[in-house]
Amino acid sequence: xxxxxxxxxxxxxxxxxxxxxxxxxxxxxxxxxxxxxxxxxxxxxxxxxxxxxxxxxxxxxxxxxxxxxxxxxxxxxxxxxxxxxxxxxxxxxxxxxxxxxxxxxxxxxxxxxxxxxxxxxxxxxxxxxxxxxxxxxxxxxxxxxxxxxxxxxxxxxxxxxxxxxxxxxxxxxxxxxxxxxxxxxxxxxxxxxxxxxxxxxxxxxxxxxxxxxxxxxxxxxxxxxxxxxxxxxxxxxxxxxxxxxxxxxxxxxxxxxxxxxxxxxxxxxxxxxxxxxxxxxxxxxxxxxxxxxxxxxxxxxxxxxxxxxxxxxxxxxxxxxxxxxxxxxxxxxxxxxxxxxxxxxxxxxxxxxxxxxxxxxxxxxxxxxxxxxxxxxxxxxxxxxxxxxxxxxxxxxxxxxxxxxxxxxxxxxxxxxxxxxxxxxxxx
Numbered sequence: 001x002x003x004x005x006x007x008x009x010x011x012x013x014x015x016x017x018x019x020x021x022x023x024x025x026x027x028x029x030x031x032x033x034x035x036x037x038x039x040x041x042x043x044x045x046x047x048x049x050x051x052x053x054x055x056x057x058x059x060x061x062x063x064x065x066x067x068x069x070x071x072x073x074x075x076x077x078x079x080x081x082x083x084x085x086x087x088x089x090x091x092x093x094x095x096x097x098x099x100x101x102x103x104x105x106x107x108x109x110x111x112x113x114x115x116x117x118x119x120x121x122x123x124x125x126x127x128x129x130x131x132x133x134x135x136x137x138x139x140x141x142x143x144x145x146x147x148x149x150x151x152x153x154x155x156x157x158x159x160x161x162x163x164x165x166x167x168x169x170x171x172x173x174x175x176x177x178x179x180x181x182x183x184x185x186x187x188x189x190x191x192x193x194x195x196x197x198x199x200x201x202x203x204x205x206x207x208x209x210x211x212x213x214x215x216x217x218x219x220x221x222x223x224x225x226x227x228x229x230x231x232x233x234x235x236x237x238x239x240x241x242x243x244x245x246x247x248x249x250x251x252x253x254x255x256x257x258x259x260x261x262x263x264x265x266x267x268x269x270x271x272x273x274x275x276x277x278x279x280x281x282x283x284x285x286x287x288x289x290x291x292x293x294x295x296x297x298x299x300x301x302x303x304x305x306x307x308x309x310x311x312x313x314x315x316x317x318x319x320x321x322x323x324x325x326x327x328x329x330x331x332x333x334x335x336x337x338x339x340x341x342x343x344x345x346x347x348x349x350x351x352x353x354x355x356x357x358x359x360x361x362x363x364x365x366x367x368x369x370x371x372x373x374x375x376x377x378x379x380x381x382x383x384x385x386x387x388x389x390x391x392x393x394x395x396x397x398x399x400x401x402x403x404x405x406x407x408x409x410x411x412x413x414x415x416x417x418x419x420x421x422x423x424x425x426x427x428x
Contacts, residue, residue: 015072031329037055095130141192184291
């Protein structure tokens with residue numbers, strides 16, 4: 001007898017997250033004897049707990065297909081609700097919802113915290129004897145899922161697209177800085193990456209031959225703001241201008257940080273951005289050039305701009321979603337679908353599985369060997385790693401009357417069978 005499916009996602013979205021969702025929906029439809037209705041947890045695990053299950057099986061094929069070029073997480077929503085070990089009511093509620101709706105499969109899309117959620121639910125199924133298969137689907141623009149040896153996963157869907165975004169943004173910024181440098185010799189641009197430097201590092205793709213006056217400061221650079229200022233002024237003495245790409249997690253001193261629901265620093269909500277702190281410091285210290293430093297922060301557009309999506313990333317996101325369904329069919333509970341790079345000069349990957357437990361208990365760091373000796377650049381070895389991920393061409397985004405045509409799901413929800421529920425973490 002076919003069992004129903006819930007697919008949900010949490011954490012920050014990405015330009016290709018819906019491509020994984022599409023891969024899951026379309027692959028489940030290929031096996032009607034195994035998979036019944038496919039539901040989307042409306043805003044992640046919160047929707048599961050609230051019994052808000054969007055009927056994805058009822059959506060038109062055209063709308064599902066359009067998920068390929070629909071960015072961010074508007075299709076089924078996301079959340080930052082964390083399941084903690086002491087939230088026994090929440091875990092029991094998940095069991096109740098699954099039983100009430102004959103759910104036998106859970107696909108959970110997301111980063112480290114999301115994979116930890118999938119791991120907890122898979123363990124819950126084992127402990128309670130629940131007939132449930134939980135499979136994780138990796139997603140994060142930060143590329144911090146997995147291990148630093150790249151044995152669990154080579155890269156996460158979402159990262160290739162944000163890397164492509166930064167390769168283009170910095171090219172554009174360089175044109176601006178060349179033209180305006182007599183008045184504005186220094187441009188400081190803040191990139192996402194609160195704990196790890198893969199996003200700012202990718203800006204080097206804009207200038208692999210290192211002809212631009214570009215300096216990159218990751219969290220791992222371990223450079224003080226005073227050293228940064230000295231580096232910038234040295235650059236100004238040489239060519240009269242400098243572009244600084246700086247991680248939002250760069251230690252620039254107290255910036256009035258705000259925490260998100262996962263307990264992570266939410267720099268976009270902070271009282272003062274890192275880039276502004278750096279700009280203020282540079283201008284107060286004084287520049288070795290006429291004019292002033294100015295800056296900008298690239299916000300959530302780096303994770304929701306579909307025109308910058310990498311075609312390679314879109315395809316891989318879709319296939320890793322397909323792989324998750326294959327794992328559920330053939331391997332059972334407690335795995336995450338993964339992408340592993342094959343050796344050799346020709347870029348090629350294979351899709352495999354790794355235990356959720358290993359992913360949930362690990363966290364990637366940026367390899368020290370990929371940081372240049374000057375601490376404000378990356379090595380050619382890193383460029384060889386990231387270059388294939390951004391692809392060779394523009395994505396084909398459909399337009400109607402000049403507007404992007406995104407997927408538009410009908411808000412058809414499964415009929416509720418249980419009493420209303422207050423999420424345990426919010427029940428204060």
